[in-house]
Amino acid sequence: MAQTVLQIEQLKKVYANGVTALHGIDLNVKEGDFFALLGPNGAGKSTTIGITCTLVNKTSGNVIINGYDLDSQAADAKKSVGLVPQEFNCHVFEPVIRVLLTQAGYYGIPRRVAKVRAEHYLKKLGLWEKRNDQVRELSGGMKRRLLIARALIHEPKLLFLDEPTAGVDIEIRRTMWEFFSEINNNGTTIILTTHYLEEAENLCKHIAIINHGRIVENTQMSTLLARLHCETFILNLATPLLQLPIITGFTVRQTDSTTLEVDITQTQMLNDLFAILSQHNIVVSSLRNKANRLEELFLRMIDKKQEVIT
Amino acid sequence: MSSRVTENFIGFYTIVEKEIMRLVRIWVETLFPPIITSALYFTIFGNILGQHIGKIDGYSYIEFLTPGLVMLGVVNNAYSNVAMSFYMTKFMHTIDEMLVSPLPNFLIVLGYVIGGMFRGLIIGSLIFLTAMFFTPIHIAHPWFMLLIALLSAMLFSCAGFINGMIADSFDSISIIPTFVLTPLTYLGGVFFAVSALPHAWQVLARFNPILYIIESFRYSMLNIRQANIELAFAMIVLFVVVLFGVCLYMFNKGIGVKS
Incomplete structure (x- = not known):
């Protein structure tokens, strides 16, 4: 059984202005996990990470x-x-490789070892050619990757990724996902906020999922997604539809002449829907989720519309 | 050495190296101005005005002035180096790199203090060399001179660190040097013997750490005993211990660096 790599007990944070950011949260993360810590802005994610990385003083808890x-x-x-922080915080006038060597130094890593690791991670993240450039000369995506390389230079067991792909184009984002x-x-155990x-x-x-300083959900991703009672699909039609016929057993809305929105519950089958549409000579050319599944769940949980979750 | 000690040493060395590299990188702004300023002081106050002042304790005015100007450079530069460097680290949030690391707080503080001492002593040495072009140099007690220079640089590096910690803007970095450090420096006997002040001012001057520094350093160079040197030395050591303790306390509490 995997060991617990992060154990947070009754963690509480009250800022000097009286705002309670964390109301005594408990959180366990197992070794090897890829853990999502989600929540709206101001929910307490960054405070939790800040305390764990000793950037923020806790009020109480372990x-x-x-x-x-x-x-x-x-x-x-x-x-x-x-830690890969949300905000870029490297010394912008330093050469790229110097940032990594300095960070390695803070962790007590001898320079010769640090150089080998720096080369490894800079090559892995496509920054090796930029190693002697000043940090300020890097593009936004490169700066993000530099933060990742810096966080890995001491080869931690637990890595916090605090919105690591914010502002990064989709191609680089997918490369970073693979990495x-x-x-x-x-x-490496990873805790991701995004x-x-x-x-x-x-x-x-x-x-x-954390909201208003409290953990409102903590489970396996698959378990959570399975609890999604109803999904909305968008159907693009091959030909314009003048009037929407009655589709028995399904909730269908026509948003324009070639687009339908359909709510599908867990007990309903898409095949049945397509059969009915075929009977009405409605040809579907493509289909997609209206929103990402996790996004739907997330919004409902944050809005406390718990009734849609069985 | 245990691995923890080795790791801490590497971390400490990294901070000191970073601070020295910063000084070297911006050498035009850090090394030149004090040399030019001190050369002007030596020319105007030492040579031109000094000729009309006459001898003080058997030395010409420019000879009397030299220890004060050297220490003025040491003190100001040790202070400003740490205050600005630490504030910039806060401003750019690069301080997070150190805060997340396992490096003990006292080594982080000490690393910055050593960086400030390095700059203070380099500038002091350059002013010392500049003085050689204007006046004969006397060194009566070389080891004591070195010790006072080291302690003074450390004292004002600590003060600069405290300024850097509490500063929340670039203005905050200049307020204390302008309204506190400069008056203390000018009233600390750089340009005159404190014994020349009215009695009440002499009493007040005893609360000024720069007075003890200047008197001790002048003694080490010129062998002039304007005050109780043993007491002055003890006061400098006391100020160093207290200010380093304050730095450490504030940093441990995260004042100005953690929310």
């Missing part, structure tokens, strides 16, 4: 990382964690 208490065994606990999957398969829910659905095995 954090145990890789078996080490963050209060009493801080050095060992911190060596186990890597995250690769390091996860090699044993506003791209497709990203979380594709990558993560477990999910926790």
Whole structure:
């Protein structure tokens, strides 16, 4: 059975202005997991990560990382964690490779080892050719990848990715997804926060949703998705439809002459819908989800529309 | 050495190296101005005005002025280096790189302080060399001189670190040097003997750490005992211990760096 790599107990944070960001949350993440920590802006995700990475002072509670208490065994606990922050925070006038060597130095890694690792990660992330360029000369996507390389230079067991693909084009984003999957398969536990829910659905095995400083859901991704009672599909029609016929047993809406929206519950089959549409000589040329499945669930949970979840 | 000690040493060395590289990278802004300023001081105050002042404790005014100007450079540069460097680290959020690392807080503080000391001592040495072009140089107690320079640089590096921690804007970095450090420096006996002040001012001057620094350094160079040097030395050490303790306390609490 996998060990617990992150254990958060009754973690509470009240900021100086009186705002309670975390109301005593509990969270366990197993070794090797790819864990999504989702929530709207201001929900408490970054505070949780900040406390775990010792960038934010906690009010109360415990954090145990890789078996080490963050209060009493801080050095060992911190060596186990890597952070890709939401905001870019490298020294912009330093050469790319110097950023990695400096970070390695803070972790006590000898320079010769650091150089080997820096070369490895810069090549992996497509930055090796830029190693002697100043950081400010990098593109937005390259800067994001530099943050990832920096977070991995001490080869942590637990990696926080705080919106790692924000502002990155889709091609680079997919490359980064592949890289995250690769390091996860090699044993690095990853905790991901993102506003791209497709990203979380594709990558993560477990999910926790945090809202107003409380964990409102914490389960396996597959379990959560299975709880989606109803999905909405958009059907694009091959020919314009003048008037929508009665489609018995399904809730169908016509949004324009060539587009239908259909709500499909867990007990209904798309084949049955297509059979009825065929009877009315309606030809469907393509079909897609109206929203990403996780997105639908997420929005309903955040809005507390729990009635659609069985 | 245990692996933890080795790792900590590498981390500490990394901070010091980073600070020194910063100084070297911007050498035009860091090394030149103090040399030019001190050369102007030596020319105007030392040579031109000094001729009309006469001897102080047996030395010409420019000879009397030299230890004060050297320490002025040490103190100002140690302070401003750490205050600006640490504030920039906060401003760019690169401080997070250190905060997430396993490096102990006291080594982070010490790394910045050593960086400030390095700049202060380099500038002090350059002013010292500049002085050689204007006046004969006397060194009565070389080891004591070095010790005072080191302690003074450390004291004001610590003060700069505190400024960097509490600063929340670039203005905050200049407010303390302008309204606190400069008056303390000018009233600390750089340009005159404190014994020349009215009695009440002399009493007030005893609360000024720069006074002890200047008097001790002047003693180390010229062998002038304007005050109780043992007391002055003890006060400098006390200020260093207290300010380093304050730095460490504030950093451990995360004041100005953690929410």
